[in-house]
Amino acid sequence: MNPPSRILIYGIHGSGKSTLAELLAERLGLPWHPVDDLLWEPGWVEVPVAVQRGRIEAICRRERWILDGAYHGWRDVPLSRADLVICLDYPRGLSFRRLLRRTMRRLSTREVICNGNHESWGSVLSWDSVLRWHLTDYGPERRRMRAWHADPSGPPVLLFDAPAALDRWLAELSR
Structure with missing residues (x-):
């Protein structure tokens, strides 16, 4: 079986999507397109959804890519x-x-996240906090992933419920 050439990595905030995308890009030689770089401009200005969609469509027309997320306006x-x-x-x-x-x-550390942006106490404590998103999005995201996994009409879905299961799959992939 040929290795996949168009991979979508999906999960709740903090699950390790970007870490996995970076690892798979290296192992499989695929270009990784960090989704946050496509969604946020400097100063945490959100790119309009129509522009986000256009950027994602351009990437997905290519034969080889990895995306580390998918959101409502273009999932x-x-x-x-x-x-x-x-x-x-x-x-x-x-x-x-x-x-x-x-x-x-x-x-x-004031780590740069995307397009020169940094997390701040203001952003972490705000209504739009990634921590709050995790709490409110967890259930719907989990249901979405499980529905994709159960749907035979969609693309193949690997559903990992523990990091050890992902590690086993990555070890097999390396062989």
């Missing part, structure tokens, strides 16, 4: 072109701890 685009969807369906506590740890690290 259908990579889903219609992916030859593999990898879903990180980890327990809420695990993904929230990962997200909290990452957020605290970014706050303390």
